[in-house]
Amino acid sequence: MAQKEAQQRRPSIHDVASHAGVSAATVSKVLSGVTTVKPENAQRVLDAVELLGYRVDPLASDMRRAKRRIIGAIMPEFESEFFGQMVSELEGLAEQRGYTLVAASSRESEAREKEILARMHDWRVAGVVLAPVRNEHGPAAAFMKANGMTGVLIDRVLADDAFDTVSADSAAASAEVARALVGMGHRHVLVVGLGEQAATVRARLEGFRRTALELAPDIRIDVVLCESDVGPLRALLHDYFSKGTERPTAVYSLFLKGTLVALSEFRRRGWHCPNDISLVGFDDAEWMQVTWPAIAAVVQPVREIATNAMEVLFRRIEGEGGPPTARLEPCKVLMRESVGSPGSVPHSGGGDRQ
Amino acid sequence: MAQKEAQQRRPSIHDVASHAGVSAATVSKVLSGVTTVKPENAQRVLDAVELLGYRVDPLASDMRRAKRRIIGAIMPEFESEFFGQMVSELEGLAEQRGYTLVAASSRESEAREKEILARMHDWRVAGVVLAPVRNEHGPAAAFMKANGMTGVLIDRVLADDAFDTVSADSAAASAEVARALVGMGHRHVLVVGLGEQAATVRARLEGFRRTALELAPDIRIDVVLCESDVGPLRALLHDYFSKGTERPTAVYSLFLKGTLVALSEFRRRGWHCPNDISLVGFDDAEWMQVTWPAIAAVVQPVREIATNAMEVLFRRIEGEGGPPTARLEPCKVLMRESVGSPGSVPHSGGGDRQ
DNA sequence: ATGAAAGCGCTAACAG
DNA sequence: CTGTTAGCGCTTTCAT
Numbered sequence: 001m002a003q004k005e006a007q008q009r010r011p012s013i014h015d016v017a018s019h020a021g022v023s024a025a026t027v028s029k030v031l032s033g034v035t036t037v038k039p040e041n042a043q044r045v046l047d048a049v050e051l052l053g054y055r056v057d058p059l060a061s062d063m064r065r066a067k068r069r070i071i072g073a074i075m076p077e078f079e080s081e082f083f084g085q086m087v088s089e090l091e092g093l094a095e096q097r098g099y100t101l102v103a104a105s106s107r108e109s110e111a112r113e114k115e116i117l118a119r120m121h122d123w124r125v126a127g128v129v130l131a132p133v134r135n136e137h138g139p140a141a142a143f144m145k146a147n148g149m150t151g152v153l154i155d156r157v158l159a160d161d162a163f164d165t166v167s168a169d170s171a172a173a174s175a176e177v178a179r180a181l182v183g184m185g186h187r188h189v190l191v192v193g194l195g196e197q198a199a200t201v202r203a204r205l206e207g208f209r210r211t212a213l214e215l216a217p218d219i220r221i222d223v224v225l226c227e228s229d230v231g232p233l234r235a236l237l238h239d240y241f242s243k244g245t246e247r248p249t250a251v252y253s254l255f256l257k258g259t260l261v262a263l264s265e266f267r268r269r270g271w272h273c274p275n276d277i278s279l280v281g282f283d284d285a286e287w288m289q290v291t292w293p294a295i296a297a298v299v300q301p302v303r304e305i306a307t308n309a310m311e312v313l314f315r316r317i318e319g320e321g322g323p324p325t326a327r328l329e330p331c332k333v334l335m336r337e338s339v340g341s342p343g344s345v346p347h348s349g350g351g352d353r354q
Numbered sequence: 355m356a357q358k359e360a361q362q363r364r365p366s367i368h369d370v371a372s373h374a375g376v377s378a379a380t381v382s383k384v385l386s387g388v389t390t391v392k393p394e395n396a397q398r399v400l401d402a403v404e405l406l407g408y409r410v411d412p413l414a415s416d417m418r419r420a421k422r423r424i425i426g427a428i429m430p431e432f433e434s435e436f437f438g439q440m441v442s443e444l445e446g447l448a449e450q451r452g453y454t455l456v457a458a459s460s461r462e463s464e465a466r467e468k469e470i471l472a473r474m475h476d477w478r479v480a481g482v483v484l485a486p487v488r489n490e491h492g493p494a495a496a497f498m499k500a501n502g503m504t505g506v507l508i509d510r511v512l513a514d515d516a517f518d519t520v521s522a523d524s525a526a527a528s529a530e531v532a533r534a535l536v537g538m539g540h541r542h543v544l545v546v547g548l549g550e551q552a553a554t555v556r557a558r559l560e561g562f563r564r565t566a567l568e569l570a571p572d573i574r575i576d577v578v579l580c581e582s583d584v585g586p587l588r589a590l591l592h593d594y595f596s597k598g599t600e601r602p603t604a605v606y607s608l609f610l611k612g613t614l615v616a617l618s619e620f621r622r623r624g625w626h627c628p629n630d631i632s633l634v635g636f637d638d639a640e641w642m643q644v645t646w647p648a649i650a651a652v653v654q655p656v657r658e659i660a661t662n663a664m665e666v667l668f669r670r671i672e673g674e675g676g677p678p679t680a681r682l683e684p685c686k687v688l689m690r691e692s693v694g695s696p697g698s699v700p701h702s703g704g705g706d707r708q
Numbered sequence: 709a710t711g712a713a714a715g716c717g718c719t720a721a722c723a724g
Numbered sequence: 725c726t727g728t729t730a731g732c733g734c735t736t737t738c739a740t
Contacts, residue, residue, distance in 0.1 A: 010475075010478075012732090012733055012734085013733065013734060013735095014733085014734095022710075022711085023710065023711045023712080024711085024733090024734080024735090025710070025711055025712080025735075025736080026709085026710060026711075028734070028735055028736085029709095029710090029735095032735085036709060036710090037709070037710085038709060038710085041709085041710085055472070055475075055476050056476070056733090056734080057476060057477075057478065057732095057733055057734070058476055058477060059413050059416070059417065059422070059477060059478070059733085059734095060417060060716095060732070060733035060734045060735095061733080061734055061735075062413070062716090062734090063413065063414065063417060063715095063716045063717075063718095063732090063733075063734065063735090064715075064716050064733085064734050064735040064736075065716085065734090065735075068413070077438075077442070078432065078438040078439070078441045078442045078445075079435055079438040079439050079442060080435075080438065081433055081434075083438075084431070084432040084433040084434065084437075084438050085432070085433055087432045087457075087459075088431070088432045088433060088459055088461070091432075091458065091459060100456070100473070100477075101458075102454070102456050103441075103457055104445065104455075105441075105442055105445060107442070118409070119454070121364075121409075122409050122410070122411060122412055123411075123412060123413060123454075124364075124411065124413070260640060260641060260644050263641075263644040263645065264643070264644040267644060267646060267648075272646065285641065286614060287614060287617075287639065287641045287642075287645075288641075289618070290614050290617040290618040290621060291617065291641075291645045291646075292621060292626070292645075292646075294621075366716090366717055366718085367717065367718060367719095368717085368718095376726075376727085377726070377727045377728080378717090378718080378719090378727090379719075379720085379726075379727060379728080380725090380726060380727075382718070382719055382720090383719090383725095383726090386719085390725060390726090391725070391726085392725060392726085395725085395726085410717090410718080411716090411717055411718070413717085413718095414716070414717035414718045414719090414732095415717075415718055415719075416718090416732090417716090417717075417718065417719090417732045417733075417734095418717085418718050418719040418720075418731075418732050419718090419719075419720095419732085420732095
C-alpha cells in the first residue's frame with residue numbers, strides 16, 4: 001500500500017470542540033491560556049485534546065495572527081564549524097520562545113542571499129538573522145530595509161544605520177595577536193585573508209596593523225588579500241612565496257579558509273610550524289588542537305553572538321524602538337604550538353589539554 | 355520610529371485581481387500556469403503582479419492544498435562538515451522542486467529527535483529526511499510509522515521495513531581499508547568508534563573484521579567502542595594504551611570524533627603517524643589534507659546520498675507505492691600519509707594536491 | 709463565560 | 725474562459 005494513503009487526517013480544533021461539547025473558540029482560549037474559561041469546561045477540553053492527540057497547526061495559527069512565529073536565518077554556508085554552531089544556537093534560542101527557525105544558506109552569493117531574503121519575506125517571518133556574505137551594504141540588507149523587515153545583522157558587519165548588529169570584536173582580537181607576535185620577536189608578518197569587502201576582515205587587518213606598528217614601528221607587514229573565492233587566494237599565496245622576497249617569520253590568517261590555504265602552501269614547500277614559520281588564524285576549529293603542531297587560533301564567541309542577536313531581534317519584534325545598536329563580543333586568542341619565536345627551537349609539549 | 359511600524363501590508367491576491375480587473379481565481383490560475391486564460395487577461399494580471407510586486411504567500415497557498423510544500427530535515431548535529439554539506443545539498447534539491455527545507459538538529463538525543471519530528475508533523479510537512487541519532491529502531495522512526503508520515507532514513511541506517519534508506523556503503527569501504535592495511539603488513543589493528551548502536555558503525559566494524567581475517571587469519575583486531583559521548587571514548591582509549599598491551603601498528607576510527615580522539619591521544623604520548631602508528635578514519639574533512647601528516651580517510655558520498663534520498667522521497671510524496679528500498683552509495687578511500695607500513699620509514703611528499 | 713461570525717490569503721469545484 | 729462559492733485550520737471581536 002502506498003504510504004500516501006496511510007496519511008491520517010489529523011484532528012482539527014473542531015474535533016476537539018465537539019468532543020468536549022464546547023465551541024472551537026473556547027478550545028482556542030483554553031489552549032492559549034485565557035483564564036476566563038469555566039474550569040470544568042477547560043478540563044473537558046484538555047481531556048479531549050489528550051484523547052485525540054490534538055496539536056495546534058502552527059501554520060494555520062500563524063495565518064490569523066499578525067506576525068508568524070518563524071525566524072529566518074541566513075548564513076553564507078553550512079559547512080563550517082562556525083556557522084554550524086551558529087545555526088544550532090539560534091535554533092535553540094528561537095525554540096525557547098516558541099518560534100521555529102528556518103535556516104537557509106546563501107552559498108557566499110549576494111544574489112542568492114537576496115533571493116532567500118525575498119522568500120523569507122514571502123513567508124512573513126517575524127524576524128531575520130542575517131550573516132551577510134560581504135557586509136551591511138549588500139542587496140539583502142537593502143531589501144530588508146526597503147520592505148520594513150525586522151532583522152539583525154551578524155558576523156561580517158560592524159555597525160549599521162538601519163539594523164542592529166552583533167559580531168566578534170575582530171579589531172581587539174587582532175590587536176592581541178599583534179601583541180603576541182611582536183612580543184615574541186616577529187618583525188615580518190604576512191597577513192592573508194579572503195573577502196576584502198567584509199567589514200570584519202578589514203577590521204581584523206587594521207586592528208593588527210595598528211597595534212603591531214605601535215609596538216614595533218619597524219615591523220614589516222605584507223598583505224595578501226583577495227575578494228571572492230579560495231582558489232585565487234591559493235594562487236596569490238603561492239606567488240607571494242615564490243617571488244623570492246624575504247620569507248616572513250609569521251603568517252596571520254584572517255579567515256578559516258586562509259589558514260587552510262596557508263597550511264597547504266607550507267606543506268608544499270616542506271615548511272614546518274613554528275620552526276620555519278609561525279601561524280595564527282582567525283577562527284578556531286576542533287581539529288586545530290589535535291594536530292601536530294596544534295594551530296593557534298582566535299576563537300569567536302559564537303554563543304554570545306547568537307544570544308545577543310536573538311535578544312535584540314526579539315526586542316525589535318516586540319516593537320521596541322530606538323536607534324540601532326552595534327555589539328562587539330570579545331574573542332579568545334589561543335596561542336598554540338604553531339607559533340614560536342622566530343629562529344628559535346620549537347617548544348615541546350602538547351596543545352591545550354582539556 | 356519603531357521598525358515595527360515600517361512593516362507594510364503586502365498586496366494580496368485580491369489587490370492584484372482588482373488592479374487587473376479580474377477575479378482572484380483568475381489571478382491564481384495565471385500564476386499557477388493554467389493555460390485556459392485569455393491571453394489578454396493573463397497579461398493584465400502579469401502587469402498588475404509586476405506593478406504591485408506581488409508574490410504568493412506560500413503558507414496561505416499550502417493551507418488550501420493537500421500537502422504543504424515543505425520538507426523537513428533532521429540531522430544529529432549541524433557542526434560537522436558532513437551534516438553541514440548534507441543540509442546544504444538537501445536545501446538545494448528541495449528548492450529545485452519548489453519546496454522549502456526546514457532543518458532541525460536532534461543534538462544526538464533520541465528524545466529531542468522525536469519531539470522535532472512531532473513538530474514537523476504539526477507543520478504537515480510533505481516529507482522528512484531523517485538522519486537518526488542511532489538507527490532505524492529509534493522512537494522517531496516509530497513515530498513516523500505510527501503517523502503515516504512520508505520519509506527517508508539516511509546515514510546511520512542500513513535498511514528498514516517501513517522506510518526507504520540511503521547511506522554510505524560502510525561495509526565495502528571498511529573492507530577496502532582492511533585490504534590496504536593488511537596489504538601494507540599490519541597485523542595488529544585497533545578499531546575505535548562511537549555509537550555502537552548505530553547500524554552503520556557495526557557494519558563498518560564487521561566489514562573490516564571480515565575482510566581482514568580473510569586476508570590475514572592471524573591478524574589481531576582490538577576494539578574500543580562505546581555508546582554515547584566522546585568523553586568516555588577518550589577515557590577508554592587512554593586506558594587501552596596505558597594497559598601496557600602490545601601497541602597496535604594501526605588505528606582505524608569508525609567515526610570522525612574517534613579520529614580526533616585518537617590524534618589527541620597520540621599527541622599526548624608523543625607518537626607520530628605513520629612512524630609510531632598508522633591512522634585511518636571514517637569521514638573526511640577539509641583539514642585532513644593540509645596537516646602534516648595528512649590524515650587518511652574514508653570519504654562519504656554526501657551529494658549522492660542527498661540526491662538519492664530526495665529522489666526516493668519525492669517519489670513517495672507523489673504517491674508511488676512498492677516496498678521500501680535500501681540504497682548503499684560507494685565511498686572513496688583516501689590513503690594519505692598517516693598510513694604507512696609498520697616499522698618502515700615515512701614516505702615523503704605532500705598530501706593530495708588539488 | 710461562551711459561541712457565532714468573520715476572516716487570514718489562497719485554491720479548487722463548479723456553474724455559467 | 726471566468727467568477728462565484730466554499731473552504732484549509734485557526735483566532736478574534738463582539739454580542740449574548
